[in-house]
Each structure stands twice: as C-alpha cells, then as structure tokens.
Amino acid sequence: MVFSSPVFLFLFLPVVLAVYFLLPERLRNLWLLDTSLVFYAWGEPRFVLVMLASIGANFLLALRIGASKSAG
16 A cells, blocks of 8 residues: 555545544554554555564664663
8 A cells, every 4th residue: 555545545534533433542642653564554565564673672772761761
C-alpha cells in the first residue's frame, strides 16, 4: 500500500484517524504504533521484525538518555 493508493486514502487513513480521535489519550500512541506496523506489514511483512527491533532499541535508548539527564 502506498500513500496515494485509494485503499490508503479512502479506507486505511480515515479508519486510523477516526479511531485515534475516539480513543482516550493514553491509548493513542499505542494505536498509532499498531497501525504503523500494519501499514508496513502490508507492503513488506518480512521487515516487521526489523521494525519491532528498531522500536524496542530506540525506546530503551531513550529511557537511558532520560535517566542520564535527570541524574546529572
């Protein structure tokens, strides 16, 4: 699926946005994470594991950066 495809423009994007604005704020980022993985898996499912590893590594590194700033 590409950003200019009718499936994205008239189905995927409206559903993602509608659910995003209906969800409580604490769940919105999780929703976007999940739908982003679906979007990328639609195009090339074998790279979803790479995306998950990258997300996990970036999250852990961000936690370490945050901890080092508050300690110093």
